[in-house]
Amino acid sequence: DQQVKQNSPSLSVQEGRISILNCDYTNSMFDYFLWYKKYPAEGPTFLISISSIKDKNEDGRFTVFLNKSAKHLSLHIVPSQPGDSAVYFCAATLPQFYFGTGTSLTVIP
Amino acid sequence: DTGVSQDPRHKITKRGQNVTFRCDPISEHNRLYWYRQTLGQGPEFLTYFQNEAQLEKSRLLSDRFSAERPKGSFSTLEIQRTEQGDSAMYLCASSPPGDRKAEAFFGQGTRLTVV
Numbered sequence: 001d002q003q004v005k006q007n008s009p010s011l012s013v014q015e016g017r018i019s020i021l022n023c024d025y026t027n028s029m030f031d032y033f034l035w036y037k038k039y040p041a042e043g044p045t046f047l048i049s050i051s052s053i054k055d056k057n058e059d060g061r062f063t064v065f066l067n068k069s070a071k072h073l074s075l076h077i078v079p080s081q082p083g084d085s086a087v088y089f090c091a092a093t094l095p096q097f098y099f100g101t102g103t104s105l106t107v108i109p
Numbered sequence: 110d111t112g113v114s115q116d117p118r119h120k121i122t123k124r125g126q127n128v129t130f131r132c133d134p135i136s137e138h139n140r141l142y143w144y145r146q147t148l149g150q151g152p153e154f155l156t157y158f159q160n161e162a163q164l165e166k167s168r169l170l171s172d173r174f175s176a177e178r179p180k181g182s183f184s185t186l187e188i189q190r191t192e193q194g195d196s197a198m199y200l201c202a203s204s205p206p207g208d209r210k211a212e213a214f215f216g217q218g219t220r221l222t223v224v
Contacts, residue, residue: 043115043215043217043218044152044215046213046215089152095157096154096157096165097152097213099152101149101151
């Protein structure tokens, strides 16, 4: 029962361009949505969150968009940098967190 | 360092043995979560505490798993009679009260290998 889905296991982007990571969810009761970044052998690192009552939240190069009617969440990274290369997980809270399976982002110098 | 701390970082155990992991959350955080992650998957929810109360347990958490947070500070996760299928990364996270309650901060994890 995967309530949060990331359908793209990997994404490659040129340095300086925009990275767009997508996430879909099924449960309309989720109250917060978050993005985490993960390097191998480390725990996930919190990046940015958005409340279910908002449709956009921006923090520096990172912007999260929420489309509640489509039950869709996206993370935009502009401009992408090689240090952004990692696995990105989206998550939603009930309050316990449900995670997607991750998208591996590679930013090519 | 005021982040979430997990101990040990790695544990190798023989099948059938019991293991216990410890998590020290960020001091002002009242919620504490345990997750399990296997290769190629996102973290899977196991259980969470608000202060010392265990509010929810996943169906993934069989009778061999038990978690405690006796004084609302650190938490322990015990696995009894370990099985090879228990091999995974066990992650602990904590989150603060109030408006930032959704921002969970994760520890480095404990990598369990059951041989």
